[in-house]
Amino acid sequence: MTLAARLLAIGVIGGVLVAGLLYPVAGGLGQLAAQAVDGVAATTPGVLTGAMPSVTTITDDAGAPLAYLYEQNRQVVPSAQIATSMKAAIVAIEDRRFFVESGLDARGVVRALVNNSTGGATQGASTLTEQYVKNYDEYVAAQTPAEQLRATAPNLGRKVREAEVAEQLDHTVGKDELLTRYLNVVSFGNQAFGVQAAARTYFDTTADRLTVPQAALLAGMVQSPAAFDPVRHPAAATGRRNVVIDQMAQQGDITPVQAAEATAAPLGVDPVLHGLTEGCVGAGDAGFFCSYVLDYLERSGIGTDELRRGGYTVRTTMNRATMDRAKAAVDAEVPSTQPHIADVLSIVAPGTDAHRVTAMVANRGYGLDADQHQTTYDLPGTPENLGAGSVYKIFTSSAYLAQGGGIDNVIPVPPNGYASPLTPGFVVSNDGDYPPQMTLQDALAQSPNTAFVKLEETTGITPVVDMAVKLGLRSLAESPGPGQPSIADEVRAQHQASFTLGPTPTSSLELANVGATLASHGVWCPPSPVTSVTDPSGGPVTLNTPACEQVVPGPLADTEMTGLSKDDQPGGTSAAAATAAGWNRPTAAKTGTTQTSESGAFVAATPSLSAAAITFDDSSAPRPICTGSPPTSCGTGNLFGGTTPAQTWYRAMTPILGASPVQPLPAPDPRFLTGGRLTDIPAVIGDQAGPATAELQQAGFVVATSSVDSRAPAGTVVGENPLGGGIEGQAVTVTTSTGHLAPAPRAPGT
Incomplete structure (x- = not known):
């Protein structure tokens, strides 16, 4: 029997179609029903399958939740994960004939039709199945305020369409599945959509653990989440809950004794609700890492809007213990409240198949309250504009090895005031006195500026820039806009001999990945914060990410590691910081400082972890930084890469590596010792x-x-x-x- 025929039959039998209304009502039913059928597949295909937006959960490497992304705070759960008490409560108060009736309340539709014809109010949905359709239209299908108004508008067309969809569902979906869908889609107020979110928000539990009084409270709220809000209106909520309990007892779902106990129970709702904080602000100290995860996923093909609706589980590479120790180190060196001074640290685990980011931290808090020195700017992952200084000498020395040089080769160290012919007018000096020549390895440890500017005359500037990009500074090659040159293009075109002294924007994450490339025997991989992404069914989601590359020969990278191994030794630029921390592991390291001490950097790698720290002025008008406890802005700075940045690195990495075995650096290759x-x-x-x-x-x-x-x-x-x-x-x-x-x-x- 068609929908129109069923409605007409019900109306005649019920005596509601009086002579004056019979013709207009009956004549309009067929057309309304036909329009409803046509509209089902065209406007609400998801209602038939039960697809609905759900919370995406971002976890750490152990699977513990880190942050949540959602358009609606909803976590879809199967029937087995919803307590029997909850199912009984909602059926008792909303549709006690649910398990024995059709999904369509035809009499209610006819009443609505007659009322509409006579100017009366349109009746609302009555069966749970019809309510499911209405809630789905309002909370899922409607994407704009106008669509939400149409989904709840008191008109006959909406009522008939809901009836037709409900009838289809009743013939294609089992009752338990329909009940489950209803409980997953409905709003419980306070941004809690679905029973799982409601259980967490009000009781800090899960849907499968709801007690009878808890389930009754939630079921009673469905009629009006605002009027029966247990925090704002506890008396009304208690009264409504007790009505539900009484209905459950009448239905035989609970005994009179259980009903009495449930009625006497307190509401049990804390004044501060347990709803999920949306976005990376809920990740606390891991907010900067979370922000990088979202950026990484966006570049890999999953945008934030999709994440906020898709119900994904994103398992990340962040290690909680590593992150906590890294955060403690940056805060100890530079308190979060220190004006102008940011201290950041990124840690990457090397590997030939992936470079996994285990921590990204800053002394600043992640958040929106500037008065509390919070920021949502990605301090560890975005290149800071002040530069990393002499850390870039890694790229000059690596380019020299690639052209046949060796770390034992003796290179000249011109005196202060050296004017390089590479860039007319560019004059460079050293911070201290150096012999007129030294081995490349000693030069990397002691860092005379003139030696590396002179070395660029041997390699050429372009190979040094290319080496920086290969090893990990990929942002240098990114164009800021269509037709605009990248930083690397500008350096090459302008023949900037200062490149080896690191004045260009740099991020601690990319520097840490440079160390990871060297520690991975010359294999570059994108710094990945994600282990896996799964959809709501648990199926894997493929990410579109760059493949790992062998960017320099393994023997070259291994020998460069040896070339950088004296920085923490006596005479090296980070030796004092290493000694103070009790550091005793073979390490490839390099310090860097910009000319006016507005920023300093330190990157170092062991075979198992690479990390980079940068200390810089994060204000709109940078000033030099003076070291101290804590560092401060000053007129003439004395910050060096071997001071605050290196102290941050060693303070963090000493406990992070802890009692793990001490690993030697890879053996150098003879070809790159004396060169050829x-x-x-x-x-x-x-x-x-x-x-x-x-x-x-x-x-x-x-x-x-x-x-x-x-x-x-x-x-x-x-x-x-x-x-x-x-x-x-x-x-x-x-x-x-x-x-x-x-x-x-x-x-x-x-």
Whole structure:
């Protein structure tokens, strides 16, 4: 029987279609029902499947919640995770015939039709199924205030459409599933949508643990969440709860004794509700890390709007203990209330398959209250404009190794006032006295400026800039807008010899990832804060992220680590800070300070963790920084990378690494100790052994040979080690085929 026929039959039987109304009512039913059917699939497809927005949960690496994102505070739960008491309470007070009736209250629709025809008020939904449709339209399908008004407008078209959808649902979805959907979609006030959010908000529990009085309170609130708000109107809420309890007893859901106990129970709602704070402001000290997670996911294909509706679970790489110790270190060095001075620290775990970010912290609090020195600006992850200073000498030395230099090579150290021909008018001096020459390794530890500007004359500026981008400063290559040059483009075009002294914007996160690239044997990976993303069903969500890259040869990266290993030793620029912290681990490290001491930086890596600290003036009018307890703004600064930044690093990393085994740095490669001319190794796989050997020797390499059983023709080169680039004169091993495979061993008894 069609919807129109059912409504007409009910109306006639009920005697409501009097002669004066019979024709207009009956004539309009078919058209209204047809419009409703047409509107179901076109306007509310989700109501038929039960899809609805849900909270996305961001967790730490152990799975503990870190932050929540939502458009509506709703956590969809299955039937098994909703207490029986809750199901009984909502049925008792809202639709006691729910399990035995149709989803359509046809008499109610006819009453609404007659009232509408006579100018009376349109009747509301009556069955739980119809209420589900109405609530779905209002809270899920409606995306704008105008759509929400249409979803709740007291007109007959809405009533008939809801009736048609309810009838379809009743024939396609089981009663328990319909009840579950209803309890997941309905509003309980105070931004709590669905029973799981309501259980948490009012009782700090879960939907499966709701007691009879708790369930009765929530069920009673559905009629009017504002009027029966237990915090604002406790007396009204108590009265309504007790009505529900009485209805449950009449239905036989609870005994009279249970009803009496439930009626006597206090409301049990704290004055301060337990609703979820939306966004990264709810993450506390981990807010900066959370902000980076959202930015990372946005770039990986999942926008914040999608996260706020999608009910995802985002498991991150943040280690709570590491974050707490890092936060304690930055606060100890520079209190959060210290004017003008920010202290930030980022920590990345190296690896050849991923670089996992384990902590990102700042001395400032993450939040919106500027009077409390809070900010939502991503201090650790966004490049600060003051620069990282001599940390950039890592890139000059690495470029030198890539061109055939060695860390044991002796390089010149020009005197103060050196005018480099690379950039006319650029004059550089040192902070202290240095011998006229020293090894590259000693220069990295003691950091004379003139030596590295002079070294740039050997490498050229472009290779140094390219090396910085390769190793991890990818933001330097990003264009600020269409047609606008990147920082790297400007440095190359303007031939800025000052690049090796680090005046360009830098973030502690990217610096930490530079250390991770070196510690990963030259493999760059994007600094990832995410381990996995799963959808509401638990299925994996694929992220669109850059692949890891072998950006420099492994031996070069390993040797650069050795080249940086004297910074914490006597004579090194961070030696005092290392000694004060009791540091005793092999470390590759570099300090940096900008010219006027408005910022200082320290990056250091062990085989297991890399971290970078930057101390800088975070005000709109930066001033020099003077060290002290705490550091302050001053007229002539004395901040160095080896002071506050290094002290922050060692204060944090000493307890973070704790009692874990002390690991040695990777062994340096002899090719990059004394150096040699770097050149391409000819690719000879597939060639015959004779011509291949001749080609390699002609290119300046020593050839070693081996053979292996293979189906390839005898004498064909099937292996070559190393491949790519190498130092002229090194040995290259070529493996040739014997031209046959040994027969497989016979099974016993054959």
